[in-house]
Amino acid sequence: MGQYLPPLRDTQFVLHELLDAEQTFRQLPPYADLDRQSIDQVIEAAGKFSSDVLFPLNLVGDREGCTLHEDGAVSTPSGFKEAYAQYVDAGWPALSCDPNYGGQGLPLSVYFAEKEMQCAANQAWAGYVGLSHGAYECLHASASAEIKAAYLPKLASGEWTGTMCLTEPHCGTDLGLLRTKAEPQADGSYAVTGTKIFISGGEHDMTDNIVHLVLARIAGAPPGVKGISLFVVPKFLPDANGESGERNGVRCGSIEHKMGIHGNSTCVMNFDDAKGWLVGEPGKGLAAMFVMMNASRILIGVQCIGLTDIAYQNAALYAKDRLQSRALTGPAAPDKPADPIIVHPDVRRMLLTQKAYAEGGRALAYWLALHLDQEQTHPDAAVRAQSGEMVALMTPVLKAFMSDNALEATNHGMMVLGGHGYIHEWGMEQFARDARISSIYEGTNTIQALDLLNRKVLSDGGGKLRRFCQLATAFVEEQRRVPEMQEFITPLMVALDKVLTFTDEIAARAQQDAAEIGAASTHYLRVVGHFVFAYFWARMARVALDKADTGDRFYEAKLATARFYFAKLLPELDYHLAAARAGAAPLMELDEALF
Template sequence: MPSYRAPLEDVKFLLDDVFHFDRYNNLPGFSDASADVRDAILSEAAKFSEEVLQPLNRVGDLEGCKRDDDGRVTTPKGFKEAFRQMGEGGWIGLAGPVEYGGQGLPQTLAQTIGEFMISANMAFSMYHGLTLGAVAALVAHADDGIKQTYIPNMLAGKWAGTMNLTEPHCGTDLGLLRTKAARQADGSFKISGTKIFISGGDQDITENIVHLVIARIEGAPAGTKGISLFVVPKFLVNADGSLGARNGVSCGSIEHKMGIHGNATCVMNYDNATGWLVGEENKGLNAMFVMMNEARLGVAAQGLAQSEVAYQNAVAYAKERLQGRSLSGPKAPDKAADPIIVHPDVRRTLLTIRAFNEASRAMMIWTSLKADVARKSSDAKERQEAEDHLGLLTPVMKGVMTDLGFSNAVAAQQMFGGHGYIAEWGMEQFVRDARIAMIYEGANGIQALDLVGRKLPKDGGRAAMAFFNEVGAFAKEHGGDEAMKPYVAPLSTALGHLQQATMWLMQNAMAKPDNAGAASTDYMHLFGLVVLGYMWARMAKVASDKIAAGDGAQHLRTKLVTGKFFMERVLPETAAHLARIQSGAATTMELAADAF
């Protein structure tokens, strides 16, 4: 059976030593999360993830969610009680606004804890993850009445939230949606239509479900300009806050999926369901994008989290599984064979996954801190810089972390040989669960197009130039440090490849847009590798300085070796991405469709 242990030591290193969490104490909520407090919170979150959520992961996969003849959905055994504990423990409202019952702690802390919970049980974690995304959209765009009616119970775990975008005939192109909203005399709307792929669309773990639904008000413009957002509860809410009649929303069926069986993915039918407008008419996408961006960072964390838990189990197996002898001579002469971790290719595989995990965790915490700055700083320039960072890196993180997270889950499964293909070992579930992260919340090809077509040129390339300048300045500052040369030199080379690729796109994409389309995925991964390399260089600098100051902790030396491996064996892939980008789109687009 698989196991999981939250990476507390690595998280503490990142929060305390690399990103200096306490330096943000000028922001609301940070001073309440002192080192002692956050260590206690992280430890309790680890315990909850390891002891409550992880044992339910295989249960959820085997049992799945069920819909009865009356349309009622039940979740796997133990899920309802675990969700109750989450709510009562304050985990859902950890970073929620204090005025709605949240604790007001930094989003960075909540995001870090989120990784633990996703590693322990990805399907379960989606119920509260989407709830928090819905809360974010309501906080940003709903009126006070809607906020007071819904958010406190959502943060308390009594009610859950969902996001309803996709319809049977439209996914990415939301301008094609057909769900209608009919205006009522009392200011409400009647919502009618069908939505598909709705995570947590129905379940039995909360008293109510707050659906955020995009629809077109009758008479609104065609396309995305005519989309509005509505809050549509499963049960109507009375004036005193109690639950009233069942609304006209129901689960038509549950999708039979490759993975995340413990999460109910529903076809939702809206039949004159009562809903209320969130934000302005015909500006629904602006409001929904708040939730979508939250969700995309959450999905990026899913890529990391599945890679981490798969890695942990692969390492445990590699240390125990006896097979063959070391190429340099027996390492366990008292045994019939050596453990497979002695073999170079096994180590290459494990180090590749580990190097990704640690750098991705750093990128996630770095970006989460930017999100806190964007929301809480009183300095307009700081907020702008943080927003630029989030806009630029969100598609990179979602695309790269989920692509590589899935690849790493497959590689970790490979360590088990035939046992990895057998369900009881748990590795094939990690592979199946990780696969969806590359698809939902905007498939990764769309993330790449968003990066190249929108985020890169936005504001004259301001965000990209700021990133290039930051990485370049770091490399220049530490290039003369002998201990840092194994990290700075490869990073500088990779940054040069990214800058060349960016210049090539500037020169070749405007006149021939297919060049941008053909280059987009390679560019996204090239960008992601440079960010991961920058994270490794920053971590190596801290570890090197601490060792030079006399800190003999083993994890610091391990950090330097893992980072060096990344620079030697992973980061050089930027050259291949650059070559593919510069080859252009001609050959890619040459064949007629019927030649495929």
């Protein structure tokens, strides 16, 4: 059933040695006193909870799944409820919440580090608390003071959990089509009626109340996205004391049988004149929900880092232990009946791919998370705006690039284990099944790619992209004459140039034919993803070189992984450039009837 070792050393490397988080926090009033030691202590404790409490429940959660009872109640797998109680008792739900509502007020960058480890250890379990925090963020950003007072303390304490209710049977990507209705009531509330599907954590047995954030159309609202409003619809209406009171008209109709994340309930939720309250302004529901959606997309990227890491850890463990055949270069362990399979170059290729993706992803994710902290709390509006741009630009990259990478990495894990990789008890196939959802939910990767190319790059004439590229250019300028950095700087410069040229090309093509955007987008995202990884891997190599003579072999591994990334993974960029440059015609030629 394997192991999970929280990646404390690498997380510290990224937060402190690569990104100097302490320095960033010093500029941010709410976090100005946060020192490295405190951060590390929190992350260490979070790691311990993940490996000691959550990881042992991962296989059992997959095997048992969730159970829907006749009365619409849903049981989570054995141990999930108890683990949740421990989580609440330790105060974890409040980690990054606002102290005004009972939160501990830690930055999101620390929150995401906590989440990475939870998702690695038990993605199904982590799904309940991740979404719940998303609901907290959404209400915190958009709800009235009254709603905040009623719900935020309960979400921050973990007494209640939250959901996001967007998808309906006939619409997921295109929410403009949604039909759930909200009828205004005399008391200022709304009666919400409709059916939502794919609602993660829509029903469960871990808390005594569940707070649904529901997109619906107020009677008489215009069609399309402009007619969509957001409502808070609790399972139990808060009573006079703010506790769970009367049962509301929302029930779980069924739960889905999914490829993975079996321990996370995925519900069809039926709203039948359920009492709800408007969050934010009428017609602005989608924008309000997108606060939650954007945070969820970053969370998915972080989750994929976790799954990539745990797949790596267990594949490496197996590859060092499993004796099978001899190295092509001659016996490496002549005293044993065969060599450990880690001697084989192709096994190393798979392991290093996992390692390079996990660690590259970690650098991008925590860099992004620090920008999110700056966007939310920096005293200077210009800095907030700049950080917001970086967050907007890199969110789809982190989500889609890392979810594709996690799918590849978990599949490599299975391959390293051979037949054992395909068997439940070894755990590896579960990582692959669990990882598979990440490229689908919260906007498929096709949508992420369009978001990146169309909304984030082309819509501002490539402005945000160029501002990110300036970071790379500055680093290149600084390092280009340093001999030991040549092996990283040269390909980084080439990648940078390709991204800029390619962006201009697509912009020009798109003016002729909008189909060119959709034809290029998925390839474009992978091109940008590799460029961004090349930038962070070059920076990590710089740090590792600086510390090469400390005797800490961590830096030796970092440097070797950087070399592997540039040699073996970065070249994929050119494939995607070539495929994108082939344009829209080969995609659009075939008549729909001939498919």
